[in-house]
Amino acid sequence: MPQLNPAPWLTILVLSWLVFLTxxxxxxxxxxxxxxxxxxxxxxxxxxxxxxxxx
Incomplete structure (x- = not known):
């Protein structure tokens, strides 16, 4: 199941929160x-x- 692979989604999540918070x-x-x-x-x-x- 590819949706269980956190590699691209974790990076997108962290970068989006960095944009939202900074x-x-x-x-x-x-x-x-x-x-x-x-x-x-x-x-x-x-x-x-x-x-x-x-x-």
Whole structure:
């Protein structure tokens, strides 16, 4: 059975993981996202209580 011979498949597996772990992550991390979250101000917004007419 030729599929039990690990010689070519092990090399392909190792090389593909080397590509995934060394080349691709820096390319993905180099992207800048246009909608970066902004920091909220430390001031709490002033809220006013509602004046409900209880009838």
């Amino acid at each position: 080349i691709i992550p820096p390319k993905i991390l180099a992207h800048s996202y246009p909608n970066d979250p902004t920091h909220r101000s430390s001031e709490l917004p002033k809220t006013e209580s509602w004046n409900w007419p209880w009838h």
